[in-house]
Amino acid sequence: xxxxxxxxxxxxxxxxxxxxxxxxxxxxxxxxxxxxxxxxxxxxxxxxxxxxxxxxxxxxxxxxxxxxxxxxxxxxxxxxxxxxxxxxxxxxxxxxxxxxxxxxxxxxxxxxxxxxxxxxxxxxxxxxxxxxxxxxxxxxxxxxxxxxxxxxxxxxxxxxxxxxxxxxxxxxxxxxxxxxxxxxxxxxxxxxxxxxxxxxxxxxxxxxxxxxxxxxxxxxxxxxxxxxxxxxxxxxxxx
Amino acid sequence: xxxxxxxxxxxxxxxxxxxxxxxxxxxxxxxxxxxxxxxxxxxxxxxxxxxxxxxxxxxxxxxxxxxxxxxxxxxxxxxxxxxxxxxxxxxxxxxxxxxxxxxxxxxxxxxxxxxxxxxxxxx
Numbered sequence: 001x002x003x004x005x006x007x008x009x010x011x012x013x014x015x016x017x018x019x020x021x022x023x024x025x026x027x028x029x030x031x032x033x034x035x036x037x038x039x040x041x042x043x044x045x046x047x048x049x050x051x052x053x054x055x056x057x058x059x060x061x062x063x064x065x066x067x068x069x070x071x072x073x074x075x076x077x078x079x080x081x082x083x084x085x086x087x088x089x090x091x092x093x094x095x096x097x098x099x100x101x102x103x104x105x106x107x108x109x110x111x112x113x114x115x116x117x118x119x120x121x122x123x124x125x126x127x128x129x130x131x132x133x134x135x136x137x138x139x140x141x142x143x144x145x146x147x148x149x150x151x152x153x154x155x156x157x158x159x160x161x162x163x164x165x166x167x168x169x170x171x172x173x174x175x176x177x178x179x180x181x182x183x184x185x186x187x188x189x190x191x192x193x194x195x196x197x198x199x200x201x202x203x204x205x206x207x208x209x210x211x212x213x214x215x216x217x218x219x220x221x222x223x224x225x226x227x228x229x230x231x232x233x234x235x236x237x238x239x
Numbered sequence: 240x241x242x243x244x245x246x247x248x249x250x251x252x253x254x255x256x257x258x259x260x261x262x263x264x265x266x267x268x269x270x271x272x273x274x275x276x277x278x279x280x281x282x283x284x285x286x287x288x289x290x291x292x293x294x295x296x297x298x299x300x301x302x303x304x305x306x307x308x309x310x311x312x313x314x315x316x317x318x319x320x321x322x323x324x325x326x327x328x329x330x331x332x333x334x335x336x337x338x339x340x341x342x343x344x345x346x347x348x349x350x351x352x353x354x355x356x357x358x359x360x361x362x
Binding site: 004036038056058059060061064068071072075076079172173 | 334337338340341344345347348349350
């Protein structure tokens with residue numbers, strides 16, 4: 001049995017047989033980690049391709065969504081005692097080379113939670129208007145409500161250290177979303193930081209993110225942020 | 240003032256509902272906690288039946304001119320509480336199912352080395 005690495009990389013995937021192989025190979029070439037592909041019962045050969053390329057694979061019902069997949073990854077990382085947890089998308093938009101730079105920030109103890117942002121520099125990928133504006137609104141809300149400056153709050157490239165993994169894993173009713181993870185970690189006084197990553201246009205396949213889901217995602221996150229407004233409450237009996 | 244018949248029907252309905260709900264609770268078909276909102280309903284029927292002036296008093300307090308409407312308003316309020324309670328239960332159950340599904344998936348993950356050996360087996 002091969003010994004565990006200190007970093008776990010999770011890749012949520014759904015019908016990505018074209019891109020999952022190159023993604024895993026790229027990661028293996030540039031980044032030292034165990035890879036866990038969380039598949040939402042794809043109809044194509046995603047699972048086989050991922051296994052052939054030497055990743056751990058687990059299938060989780062599609063109805064739990066990407067959120068469920070990430071929560072599963074967090075639980076796994078917590079139970080198996082991984083020091084760091086990284087996540088990237090399966091569509092090949094994130095460059096595995098960048099992960100080393102992001103991990104270095106955590107390893108140097110400059111942050112507990114690092115986000116790979118495509119807006120901090122000149123990235124190849126340009127999101128469409130709807131996505132760009134929704135990211136803008138959410139970023140603004142994050143800044144207004146939590147005083148946390150994040151340019152790319154919906155980035156699918158995030159890295160956590162052990163404390164953040166444990167913080168999320170121990171919360172039984174934790175429901176992951178890229179945005180919620182940010183403000184929850186920030187509220188719990190973890191240091192959240194952004195680093196630039198270059199993002200390529202989608203390499204192959206179709207995104208499961210339809211316009212309808214994009215709207216829903218945006219609505220969900222904004223409602224969530226507004227409902228989470230930190231209310232200063234007096235704690236009786238506690239000084 | 241309600242007629243004697245109306246009060247009788249109201250009390251009978253309240254008692255009937257009470258027996259049905261307590262029967263279901265005793266048979267473990269409804270959890271005690273979930274029966275709470277139903278018992279509130281029983282109480283409402285019984286109160287309107289036993290205290291004949293209740294409806295008029297309620298109507299006066301609420302400023303409703305036509306007393307029977309007060310009953311509807313009150314019933315609607317009780318229903319809202321019940322539905323809210325059900326939403327909470329559904330959410331909790333959804334969370335539990337997701338948790339269970341994740342726990343099961345965790346059991347199915349094989350460490351890198353074992354992946355090769357187990358290939359082809361049903362896991």
